[in-house]
Amino acid sequence: MDFLTTFPDIGRQNLRDIKKSVDATFKDFSRSYGEGIEDFFYPLLKFLVFFEKLLINTPWPIIIAVLAGLAWLGSRNWKLVTGTIISFIIIGALGMWKDTMATLAIISVATLVCIAVGIPFGIWMAKSDRMQSIITPVLDIMQTIPSFVYLIPVVMLLGLGKVPGLLAVCVYALPPLVRLTNLGIRLVDREILEAADAFGANPRQKLFGVQIPLALPNIFAGINQTIMMALAMVVIASMIGVKGLGVPVLQAVQNQYLALGLMNGLAIVALAIIFDRVSQQYGKRLQKHREGGHHE
Amino acid sequence: MSNNEIKVEIKNLYKIFGRNPQKHLEKAQNGMGKSELMEKTAHVMGLCDVNIKIPARGIQVIMGLSGSGKSTLIRHINRLIEPTAGEIIVDGVDVLAMSQDELRDFRRKKASMVFQKFALLPHRTVIQNVAYGLDIQNVPEEEKHQRSMKWLERVGLGGFEDNYPSQLSGGMQQRVGLARALATDADILLMDEAFSALDPLIRTDMQDILLKLQEELHKTIIFITHDLDEALRIGDNIAILRDGSIVQQGTPQEIVLKPADDYVADFIKDINRSRVLQLGSITHDGKAESNIILERSTTIEDAIQSLRKANANDANVIHEGNSIGVVTLNDMLGAIERPDATNTGENAYS
Known part of the structure; x- marks a missing residue:
């Protein structure tokens, strides 16, 4: 009966050996390749640092003006522009300007990295069913595995700092963009693709002239999701040394500072809402002309 | 037809849909019918031993009810669908022997297509849609604009060039589709139920536009339809397709006067003779x-x-x-x- 009530596992000793050997192998790996990998990411680090400094050192009125301008370009909506200006003034007045700029920097760079990596993978996935069946489970893992689990090897390899934080953010924020790019391209009307074929379009002309433009609303929804998920990772990223609004939130959690947590938390929410609305409005405007509207 | 030059010749064309068409090809070639093939092998007979000689500079109508294989047939001519067996000769050249590059060139310059549901590019303006075929051929900007404006005006849509397709009615959208096909100056125009999605009055309008253009363009037009009145109105020659096989070919007069079998007779009984x-x-x-x-x-x-x-x-x-x-x-x-x-x-x- 003992056999049925306790699961017959492989035994403590064996288990310990397995874990030990995995850990040792990875340690060896990180010892011999860690530096190389660090070098590989060095340009990214430099760019991130540069961008963060740029945001922090630029006089705040210029930053607010630029952000308001971007909000206007994206949404063509005065309410949103006013909301953006007011939010940033309140953030600054409550002493969170520097942290907000740091967060803005990492979110922007993470989004750029995700776009640079995610869209090509999404396209690849749409082109080949085989790739889709390989990438889909990987995306599932990236989205569901607890962030702390993949933070361990990342930190072992690269130490604490901005780059591991950026990677952690990207791992979490990348999947929706890949998925939605894939979906958008697969949803392109078969008849329109057939027309492109019938006029002799080559694969490149089809991709850039038909598939990507028609998938753009979906790709944009993906970018929007990526930004939102990157913001959601701010606090976790702060645990491995990323500066920004996550740091005070973490402090607040550890010391039960209600007001501090609330203020910085709300600042993240404000950023999220602004990004979300502006990018959604922009996505909508992209589609406007093609969904009819003015019938003559 | 005043001359007998053959533009497109289709010989012994078979198309079988299914997991392993080659394996069951022989059965079809030995005369197994569509329903028997379906029952015994779970393969669908798309086309069965189709032979057509399409004369140059005329309108060849291919008619049949839905499921008869007519859309499949027209897609073989520019190889949007690969046949299971057979030959497709256009201007003496075997389309099936073409490499991918040759095929693309053929589609760009020799045969253009008009689609039932228009298949316009929603993100391009009307003029950009008309220019699509020229875009693909990298025609210089100036010439491209001139040529597409010319055809847009010929189909009566001058002034709409900066609209988007979704802002136009169905009839106007199909005129854009027609202008797009004409703009490449291809000799062969493949029209897949091009007017079927339009309401009757607009459809007659479009037929008039096509016939009027044809009077001076003399293209080889292959026109698919399920509408007999349309077939009789515009066709110089008509081929009637049933279950993937051709049951009768001839001029409208011949079809109406001497229907080959009950199926055709049934077809023509309600027309205005x-x-x-x-x-x-x-x-x-x-x-x-x-x-x-x-x-x-x-x-x-x-x-x-x-x-x-x-x-x-x-x-x-x-x-x-x-x-x-x-x-x-x-x-x-x-x-x-x-x-x-x-x-x-x-x-x-x-």
């Missing part, structure tokens, strides 16, 4: 009592009007200036009688 049939097909020897002279290609509908106006009972029929015989009102009535009208008993028109 007086509008299709021409005097030439019912003329017999003799001389008319009246002095009315009518051209051989006059439709019965028009001829009856002329006779009634002149209060006459018969007319002389001519062709290229020479008298070829006589036709009486009674002949005409006999010819336009429905073939299944039982009380006459006889096929007075045949």
